[in-house]
Amino acid sequence: MPPRPEWMASDRLLTASEVLRLAGIFVKSYGISKIRFTGGEPLVRPDATGIIESVARLGVETAVTTNGILLHHFLPLFREIGLSGLNVSLDTLNPQKFTRLTLRNAFTQVWDNILRALDRGFHVKLNMVVMRGWNEDELVDFVGLTRNLPLHVRFIEYMPFRGNGWNSGSVFTYREMLESIGREYPVEKIEDPKYSTSKSYRVPGFAGTFGVISTVSQPFCGTCNRIRLTADGTLRNCLFTRDEINLREALRKGEPVEPLIEKAVLLKHRQHGGLPGFGEQAVTTTLSARSMAAIGG
Ligand code: SF4
Helix, strand or coil: CCCCCCCCCHHHCCCHHHHHHHHHHHHHHHCCCEEEECCCCHHHCCCHHHHHHHHHCCCCEEEEEECCCCHHHHHHHHHHHCCCEEEEECCCCCHHHHHHHHCCCCHHHHHHHHHHHHHCCCCEEEEEEEECCCCHHHHHHHHHHCCCCCCEEEEEECCCCCCCCCCHHHECCHHHHHHHHHCCCCCEECCCCCCCCCEEEECCCCCCEEEEECCCCCCCHHHCCCCEECCCCEEECCCCCCCCEEHHHHHHHCCCCHHHHHHHHHCCCCCHHHCCCCCHHHHHHHCCCCCHHHCCC
């Protein structure tokens, strides 16, 4: 979380009915079968309930990625719409470190909400971004959670985004993660769901599983079937793209958005949004101007 987020002017944000119109086009014209609400933090939007409910009515799989702070208010809605995926971002199990990383004193609330969601039968995935020097020493503790809890923990390699302090030395790689976990637990590879972004594992006999998202050291862009629509109505064909296509303007002028959607898909690069590798120089000169908080995971 940036210390001083730049809030977007509200007239730049898509209204609830614009979100719904665009979602309808993606579903009916392009066969999109799953819509995930992510952030920033999607549940802080005052009209989040209505938007999520209406999108679910389009008959798509609906999923949410949240920081977990407001999750308790939304569990009844998620049950009602049959939410298919609930991801909670949690980078540490240490309450003090949590406050330093997120600038929110909310670890207990988030943890209680994760347990509440599990209690109500949701399949919860925990997303942990592994940053060398910050939290790589907690990998084993996170895997330990899966002993009794039916969680899927996902360890995500630290990726470079505008203003997040990334450097190549801060990446704790997929291989290093497996080595570190393997020193404590026997680890077994399990089958990955189709188009999964993570490589899945489990410790035999444990209730839950874990996986690694190796975007930096072992990219999987060849099977990436995602496209992102930001809160201000731009389409991004990759987390790292610099080619943003503005759908909001066209929508407000009453122009068709389909040609723009098709252009965005055709502009997709083979890998990493066309970023020429993850060297320091390449990253600082070619990163998109958007921070991760303004893209959504
Ligand atoms: S294409 Fe972009 S969004 Fe898709 S997996 Fe690769 S880096 Fe991630």
